Amino acid sequence: MEEMELVFNEYIKLMESGNYIELKKELNDENAANLAEFFEELPDDRQLFIFRLLTKDNAADVFSYMDSDTQEHIVKSITDNEVRNIVDELCMDDTVDFLSEAPANLVTKVLRNTDENKRELINKFLNYPENSAGSIMTIEFVQFHELMTVSRAMEQLRKTGVDKETIYTCYVVDSSRKLQGVLPLRRLILADDDTIVRELMNDDIISVGTLDDQEYISHLFKKYNLIAMPVVDQENRLVGIITVDDIVDVIEQENTEDIEKMSALLPSDDEYLKTSIFALAKNRIPWLLVLMISGTISGAIMGLYDDLLARVIALSTFVPLLMGTGGNAGSQASTLIIRGMALGEIEMKDILKVMWKEFRVGLISGAILSLVNFIRLSIMEPDQFYVNITVSISMLCVVVVAKSIGCTLPIFAKKCGFDPAIMAGPLITTIVDSVALIIFFNIAGVLV
């Protein structure tokens, strides 16, 4: 975003020339997400000065878009009074987001400046398990009693005057606050004044419990094309709502987690550039060690055939080719299955269909790779016919077996309660490595 850089430079120039009136005006006109980006690029000692030029509303708004480092720096530097102003304006979910990552002294500073009711609520929110509906929901929603008329509902809406996107889906509750229905704002606007809210609402409610997992929730959002979803407690009382913009973040987070698992990494929530080298190493070493064991097994298998290898030294030069191709063929299959399961397109019951499909795909790809190899070897090494034929037959077998292993292991992993994503490239590759060697040496033993 070069364009943005130009605007930021403009602000810096205004600051340096001391034209604070103009700067203040421009800053308060700027989009909050852009300003948050501007803050992240500012040196620490200038952030506070600029932050204080923002109006109360804007300050809270920009704050909610900042990354956690910048947020912490701001909260650390401002007065208690300023903290109170920000917390007053912030949405509950943004406050909780910040607090759940902040160091203890900042949490204390914020809670000290929060009124008792809100503090109690915040504490309750902080207790919801990570990635649960409770931890991502917000309490800024609009609810109507089921017996209200449309005109009273509109009046209440105007009075509370929530200027938030969360008013586009309103919720209808009974006298004991139990959720009775959902009322899109558009329907309220188009209705007659005297209609009772109850008659207007949709009672086909898709809701989740406070402890439901965010991945499940994001599936519901995708399936039903929702823009908001109510969260209820065990007695079906409405306690919060989740909005689609938070779900967009959840989806990206779940995808990142899957991609990391698929590359033999322990998943991490932090941005790469902000993670320490020790944390990075800690997330990588466990899988490298596990996978090393299977590398050792492949080595041991080669050791079993050392007579054969000593006799036909050329054989060992085909080991990287067969292991590599097998690993890649297996990863391709496992990736498609893992992704298909994550998107809900492939289920446990499809296992036989999947295996039959992969068997045939393996035959086609294996046959082509095998043929290409045979032609290449016949031209380049015409005098070792039996080695060439061994490599070509092994190639076909390895690809077929690799595809079969690659497609079944993710499904089995899920059956055993593991995340299928761990059965991706790295693990499949090391398993296929051993199998490829056994196939190759056995065929070689017969033919060479």
Next chain:
Amino acid sequence: MEEMELVFNEYIKLMESGNYIELKKELNDENAANLAEFFEELPDDRQLFIFRLLTKDNAADVFSYMDSDTQEHIVKSITDNEVRNIVDELCMDDTVDFLSEAPANLVTKVLRNTDENKRELINKFLNYPENSAGSIMTIEFVQFHELMTVSRAMEQLRKTGVDKETIYTCYVVDSSRKLQGVLPLRRLILADDDTIVRELMNDDIISVGTLDDQEYISHLFKKYNLIAMPVVDQENRLVGIITVDDIVDVIEQENTEDIEKMSALLPSDDEYLKTSIFALAKNRIPWLLVLMISGTISGAIMGLYDDLLARVIALSTFVPLLMGTGGNAGSQASTLIIRGMALGEIEMKDILKVMWKEFRVGLISGAILSLVNFIRLSIMEPDQFYVNITVSISMLCVVVVAKSIGCTLPIFAKKCGFDPAIMAGPLITTIVDSVALIIFFNIAGVLV
């Protein structure tokens, strides 16, 4: 969703017992997304019968949620008149979605039953490039002239009576239909009747052009937490809007594409179970062939050292271990960099920071792996000290080099205009394989 299965069985029972009145009532009360799922599970010959029990609105709504196979079957089977009813009710983006995937005879059938204005529009939409803003936008939006009062705007809103989520963000245009501002519905509701729309609107507009790519658009949605975004033509005239529920699909699609590329697959839009084995094989063979070349290079490298291998046959048994670990270590690094770039967290300018970080992470992980290996080998093979020391030193070097290759290649790929996602596991692994062998044999040449 066991629960859903029970409901579906209920419908089937009603159908079989001939209780069509009750069935019709229940179907029309059911959620459209659920019904679409029900249709997908029904045998072809029953779909039509059930579909005809739906009211006109519901039929179109359910249709928009169906997968393309079921949609095609429905359109193929119904009368021209029924096609007209569905197309009348369908949103433009859903119609275009269907048509862009449907076979030619069905496209003709639909276009024949569309009035001329809509047909012209559809044709225009079908001409937008795949994955462009034009191809995913909808034309069901609300626009006001900038000089309207709030009361006139509300009146117009009620008159057009669009019962769609797309009315939550309204757009303000001037007399030549150029986009002047954005007006959230909530602000309109809270405003005084006599206020001029122009004074109420937000003129800090985030818009895209019809040809902008959907990946870029999804970045904007994430950055600014949007629920809708206007699409303008080259003269800045408002031509459509994109809503967040479509962006959710785009995000999943882009993630799938990245994951596929990262596993050496040509990306595909189709669901796994619905893709033919030839299409699957076609998406896999090209990369397997490319990667086979580098497997061949690794083999050739081994060939260069066949004297050494013949002399110390034990060396070859460590080849899988070193190649495997190197490949995994490199994939881990490349995955984090690719994902970081996709999420906009890592940019080209960070390359030195990234390399220095990975160098140190490589040293830490390499040292630990090397130590674990040395201890294991010293216990298991105490009599081959020099081989053991060779393997351990090689392990450290291979991991450091693999991390460095893994983190730089994705950034270079981007610099050269390629998608960084191709520089993931499989390609990194095969590149690292060759490097690992050279390191290993050179160290062995000195020590053994």
